[in-house]
Amino acid sequence: MFGLPSFPKLFIIAAIIAVVWYFIRRGQVARSTQNDASAPQKPGGKGASQKPIEDMVQCKSCGAYFPATSTCSCGQPQR
Numbered sequence: 353m354f355g356l357p358s359f360p361k362l363f364i365i366a367a368i369i370a371v372v373w374y375f376i377r378r379g380q381v382a383r384s385t386q387n388d389a390s391a392p393q394k395p396g397g398k399g400a401s402q403k404p405i406e407d408m409v410q411c412k413s414c415g416a417y418f419p420a421t422s423t424c425s426c427g428q429p430q431r
């Protein structure tokens with residue numbers, strides 16, 4: 353009888369697949385852990401983009417702060 357596979361055959365095939373899958377998984381895990389151990393650690397990501405710092409001056413007319421390279425939005429002349 354080589355028609356439908358019987359339950360013992362299916363069980364044996366499933367067991368073989370499970371064993372093969374287990375060894376493949378174990379090999380992958382071992383390889384990945386080796387890679388993790390050998391890979392250089394990434395430094396903590398602190399790459400915030402730095403904006404150019406401008407000196408802020410206080411408007412003598414309205415008291416608002418504005419960049420020293422520009423004039424106050426109130427339009428009053430600075431003295």
Ligand SMILES: [Zn+2]
Nearest residue numbers: 411414424426
């Ligand atoms: Zn002003």
